[in-house]
Amino acid sequence: MNAADIRIIASPESWIDQVAVDQLRQTAALPGIDAVVGMPDLHAGRGIAVGAAFWSRSHVYPHLVGSDIGCGMGLWRTGIARRKFRADAAERRLHGLDQTWPGDRAGRLAAVGLPPAAGEALGTIGGGNHFAELLRVETVIDAALFAEAGLDAGAVHLMVHSGSRGLGQAILDRHRSRFNVAGLAAEDPACAAYLAEHDAAIRWAVLNRAVIAERFLDRLATRGERLLDLCHNSVTRHRDGWLHRKGAAPADGGLVVIPGSRGDMTYVVRPRPDRADDALQSLAHGAGRKWSRSEARDKLSRRFRIADLERTRLGSRVICEDRDLIFEEAPQAYKDIHQVVRDLQQAGLIDPIAMLCPLLTYKVRRA
């Protein structure tokens, strides 16, 4: 059997980790994989490269979606005026958000057709690269699309990056205990069973981001309107097959937010439909790691104090009461978001709409 074609969307000046390219090759050689696309934020993952899309005419591979099924980005316009925003006051208000959400968890899950599974975690951000962030508008690139998107240069915006917490993990664990990393033929009843669980995890993750946003807006005594919500870990029907996205934003679901690191800009972009199929209807989902978590810890803990990393070069602040995590997630550990977006633009895949600048990033707080 021949390995699937691999396309990597990156200009020569963009650095791509060879380990990630090797991981892409391995995945391309799996039975039934017909097309593979690496995004400019491609980086090595645990066996599977992150920042990639995989298409198969015949098989669904749960391990290509990974454990955080439905992980993605939501963006809200808040009622806070940019000129009235005070970071000190916001920081004082943002407490208790890692604790169990005291709201009607079962009720909210039932409202989207879900059982109370993993309900305790609903409304919590989780760890790793997840966050909630307040941003101001830095640059409007396309005024007409900006207004159409519901963005407002005078308003603070809220971005939420989280997923399905323990639920997606449990679904992948169950699959792996039976099939390990083997794919499921589309006609196998186990495939339909996995997809049903996957779809439930997607709904759980979307609801989770909405509840997280509600909690933050509530603490900040404001309201918000959701402008977009997109999953970058999923498997969906595409043409006559199955499209797996592993850290790849969908190009067929409206406007897309592409965050840089927690000390860099975030772009709002419009996907261009003309060449989207060649990129498996997918885009970069962020800046992508330059250093592994352990590399970032080693290098940055020698050069910086925690307090240095709680403020960024853009003047924003970072709430992260986890010593290791603040080094692992430092901006220095990530690639340049401007280059990632340029690569997508040069490939004819997007039109940039706006650039947003972080004001305050919330990662984790003990109480």
Add this chain to the structure above:
DNA sequence: ATGTGC
């Protein structure tokens, strides 16, 4: 990534 793993 993970109601985490030693």
